[in-house]
Amino acid sequence: QVQLVQSGTEVKKPGASMKVSCKTSGYPFDKYGLSWVRQVPGQGLEWLGWISGYNGKTNYAQKIQGRVTMTADSSTTTAYMELRSLTSDDTAVYYCARWNIVISPGDVWGQGTLVIVSS
Amino acid sequence: QSALTQPASVSGSPGQSITISCTGTNNDIGSYNLVSWYQQHPGQAPKLIIHEGTKRPSGVSSRFSGSKSGNSASLTISGLQAEDEADFYCCSFAGSNTWIFGGGTRLTV
Numbered sequence A: 001q002v003q004l005v006q007s008g009t010e011v012k013k014p015g016a017s018m019k020v021s022c023k024t025s026g027y028p029f030d031k032y033g034l035s036w037v038r039q040v041p042g043q044g045l046e047w048l049g050w051i052s053g054y055n056g057k058t059n060y061a062q063k064i065q066g067r068v069t070m071t072a073d074s075s076t077t078t079a080y081m082e083l084r085s086l087t088s089d090d091t092a093v094y095y096c097a098r099w100n101i102v103i104s105p106g107d108v109w110g111q112g113t114l115v116i117v118s119s
Numbered sequence B: 001q002s003a004l005t006q007p008a009s010v011s012g013s014p015g016q017s018i019t020i021s022c023t024g025t026n027n028d029i030g031s032y033n034l035v036s037w038y039q040q041h042p043g044q045a046p047k048l049i050i051h052e053g054t055k056r057p058s059g060v061s062s063r064f065s066g067s068k069s070g071n072s073a074s075l076t077i078s079g080l081q082a083e084d085e086a087d088f089y090c091c092s093f094a095g096s097n098t099w100i101f102g103g104g105t106r107l108t109v
Helices: none
Strands: A003-006 A010-012 A018-025 A033-039 A045-052 A058-060 A068-073 A078-083 A092-099 A105-109 A113-117 B009-011 B018-023 B035-040 B047-050 B064-069 B072-077 B086-093 B099-101 B105-108
Touching (some): A003 A092, A003 A105, A018 A033, A018 A113, A033 A105, A045 A068, A045 A078, A045 A092, A045 B086, A045 B099, A058 A068, B009 B018, B018 B086, B018 B105, B035 B064, B035 B072, B047 B064
Parallel strands (some): A010 A113
Antiparallel strands (some): A003 A018, A018 A078, A033 A045, A068 A078, A092 A113, B035 B086, B064 B072, B086 B099
């Protein structure tokens, strides 16, 4: 079955970087994109960006442009999101989700990765 | 870009119907028939329940339906059940392969 399995909880100091992975399985990696979405505890969902599983093309939310890099490794069907210059405002659960414009905008989600930014 | 506007909470009794609104602009909802809705139970990842404004993924109950008018979209849940109690989020394509979520609505049954 289609699965997205994310890496585990991370604790980071302000100013550090984080890198979360999303291992996909059960579907052709190059036929779908992946979005990254975060959720601050107790708050709503925030779309962060999208990466094509076909050619690695990316689009980022303006809010984090310049601090984020999303990559995809088709040989391991794994996507990564790196976020730099972390602040406490980046403390959140980060989700990856299979994402194509039609039919499947977030039809399958990873389990989420909690990232805590604290001094 | 500001989040789409949803009511913070709605409530209904078992068997009733409720509607959750989602208001955007002519840069997102108004320009594209690409609104999706997600249900999120506490401690779980979101679940896609409506895509392209009105379409239900396989396995999603027909009690969930979506619509759109102008710059707004709506999610209607009919025949409310206790298990429907959750947070609901709308999301719209906003051009240039970017997306924007609503602030979320807590449904109490």
